[in-house]
Every structure is written in structure tokens, then in C-alpha cells.
Amino acid sequence: MTPSIMSLFMNSAFLAMEAQQVVWLRMMRVAAGGASADRELSRMATEKMQAAIQLGTAATLAAVGGNSSERIAANAIRGYRSRVRANRRRLTK
Structure with missing residues (x-):
């Protein structure tokens, strides 16, 4: 099944917000400085x-x-969103 344009738009919007x-x-981690800021950068x-x-290779x-x-x-949006969500989980621990 081909995704609809509305589905692509909504997933893109969620990706942008996330x-x-x-x-x-x-940026909060970087602003705090120290070794964790260096690792984050x-x-x-x-x-x-x-x-x-x-994701470029997959596309x-x-x-x-x-x-x-x-x-x-x-598929590209799904791939980027999963990475962004993983970063959000890691950074909010």
C-alpha cells in the first residue's frame, strides 16, 4: 500500500517537532559543559x-x-524518526 500524502505530511511534521x-x-547538555558536552558534540x-x-543507501x-x-x-521519515526518538529517550534519562 502506498502511503498517502497526508500521512507523509503528518509524519514529517512529527519528525520536525521531535x-x-x-x-x-x-543544547542544554552542551551548555552545561564538561566531558558530557564534548561527547554529545x-x-x-x-x-x-x-x-x-x-538511509541514503536504503533509499x-x-x-x-x-x-x-x-x-x-x-521509509526515510520512519528511519529518521526512530533515531530521533532514541536520542530523545537517551537525553531525558
Whole structure:
């Protein structure tokens, strides 16, 4: 089943809101300074590169496999949202 445009829009909106929460939580940790701030800054850069490579590869393989652009977008959003939620859980402990 192909995801609807409304479903893609809603999941994108949720991703944006969740990402803003994670940015705020991370900036609070960085503002506190110390070793945890250094680890967070390093983690931010590493995670972004890993996510881009993994999800970009998955999208390319899905496109070559004949998946629709809507399906590819839905999978990418799902992948990013799961990573953002994991960061939110970690940062709120």
C-alpha cells in the first residue's frame, strides 16, 4: 500500500517537532559543559553522518528495486524518526 500524502505530511511534521525537542535537549547538555558536552558534540556529528549514509543507501536500493517515491519517502521519515526518538529517550534519562 502506498502511503498517502497526508500521512507523509503528518509524519514529517512529527519528525520536525521531535527533532526540535532533541536539539533543545542536546543544547542544554552542551551548555552545561564538561566531558558530557564534548561527547554529545562528537555523537551529534557521527550520528548525522551514519544516518545519512545508511538511509541514503536504503533509499537508493529501494529506488533501484522499483519502489514508489512515496514509499521511499515514508521509509526515510520512519528511519529518521526512530533515531530521533532514541536520542530523545537517551537525553531525558
